[in-house]
Amino acid sequence: MRVVVVGAGIGGMTAALGLARAGHSVQILERAQGVSPLGAGLQVSANARRILVHLGLGGEFAAIATEPSRIVVRRWDDDSVLGEAPLTGVHDARFGHAFANVARNDLAALLVNAASAMPNIDIRFGVQVEEIDQSGSHPVVRCADGAFDADVVIGADGIHSVVRGVVAGEDSPRFSGWAAFRAQVPRGRVEHLPVETTNRVGPGAHVVSYFIGRNRSHLNLVFIAPETEWKGESWTEQTSLASLREAFHGWSPQLQDIISAVEEPVYKWALYDREPLSTWCNGSVALLGDAAHPMLPFMAQGACQAIEDAAVLVRCLEGVESRSAAVSRALLSYEATRIERATRIQSGSYLNRIVFH
Numbered sequence: 001m002r003v004v005v006v007g008a009g010i011g012g013m014t015a016a017l018g019l020a021r022a023g024h025s026v027q028i029l030e031r032a033q034g035v036s037p038l039g040a041g042l043q044v045s046a047n048a049r050r051i052l053v054h055l056g057l058g059g060e061f062a063a064i065a066t067e068p069s070r071i072v073v074r075r076w077d078d079d080s081v082l083g084e085a086p087l088t089g090v091h092d093a094r095f096g097h098a099f100a101n102v103a104r105n106d107l108a109a110l111l112v113n114a115a116s117a118m119p120n121i122d123i124r125f126g127v128q129v130e131e132i133d134q135s136g137s138h139p140v141v142r143c144a145d146g147a148f149d150a151d152v153v154i155g156a157d158g159i160h161s162v163v164r165g166v167v168a169g170e171d172s173p174r175f176s177g178w179a180a181f182r183a184q185v186p187r188g189r190v191e192h193l194p195v196e197t198t199n200r201v202g203p204g205a206h207v208v209s210y211f212i213g214r215n216r217s218h219l220n221l222v223f224i225a226p227e228t229e230w231k232g233e234s235w236t237e238q239t240s241l242a243s244l245r246e247a248f249h250g251w252s253p254q255l256q257d258i259i260s261a262v263e264e265p266v267y268k269w270a271l272y273d274r275e276p277l278s279t280w281c282n283g284s285v286a287l288l289g290d291a292a293h294p295m296l297p298f299m300a301q302g303a304c305q306a307i308e309d310a311a312v313l314v315r316c317l318e319g320v321e322s323r324s325a326a327v328s329r330a331l332l333s334y335e336a337t338r339i340e341r342a343t344r345i346q347s348g349s350y351l352n353r354i355v356f357h
Helices: 010-021 046-054 058-064 091-095 104-116 163-168 241-247 253-260 302-316 324-355
Strands: 002-006 025-030 041-044 070-075 081-086 100-103 121-125 129-133 140-143 146-149 152-155 174-186 197-202 205-212 218-226 266-273 285-287
Touching: 002 010, 010 025, 010 104, 010 121, 010 302, 041 046, 041 104, 041 205, 041 302, 046 058, 046 091, 046 302, 058 100, 058 104, 100 104, 100 205, 100 218, 104 121, 129 163, 152 163, 163 285, 174 241, 174 324, 218 241, 241 266, 266 324, 285 324, 302 324
Parallel strands: 002 025, 002 152, 025 121, 070 197, 152 285
Antiparallel strands: 041 100, 070 081, 129 140, 140 146, 174 218, 174 266, 197 205, 205 218
16 A cells, blocks of 8 residues: 655654555655754653564664663652662563663664665655645645655644644644753763663652663753743753753752753753544544644653554554555554553643642
């Protein structure tokens, strides 16, 4: 079949790789000009890692991953331990694969490189999709500079998805009331810190830290704080180091030591999600990842759920030929398999905005 994937993010690329391995012809359309060098870290649990291994990417993923020894929750003011979950030898024994932290751009580049090596995948960057036309016998994806015929269209184009409007009508992102400061500190400045994922929780705010990059090159820091004025969503919007220090003044000496190692640029973006959908499909068009279920980052499952979506979608389209009725049935099967779990995690992430604070 001819599959058009709109969006070259984590979920879209994973779907493209799986569909191509199954013999489908895949066209990927991405509005950005290429893989961004920016972006936060990702926590990748076994549910997603096993899918990447199944795609033959286990070795490449291991090369960019850091495997923390534990997840620990600490009190905001004195750094005392409130709870912990050991990971080394535990997560992999129970779930089959080790828990890992990666830089988002490293994983994105890995997936794009793998897709670029496949003869039945074509990736086009700098393409803005304007319309999905389902008036004929098959969907047509119309862009500013051309059109692409398809048997299936997959909307993996993020929280501001164009394809979502075709499936579910128009709606708007929902501001959470929180914003995230992001910074990365070279490993040499924080060499003394243990290799673990730490969540420091306090009144109205929390801070997550873990190592990412090849050979643990950087400590990834995400500071979540309440926000009423900052509404920018771009990962490239910068704020001052002074504003970060002010927002977390009075937190533990251990956190102050980490903040003292931070240098500009410091990035800040407001956190949005959307109301859960009751359907992800319309005819031969389906959504996955943030286009279907954009999540707040408070369960660290956004990328993992997009990868799960991709795996189930590939399985449901297995053996399906380019007949619209068969395609529609396969996409409805995908929706039925995924929507309850993804919506539950999406709702849990929304609830955690209160639980964490």
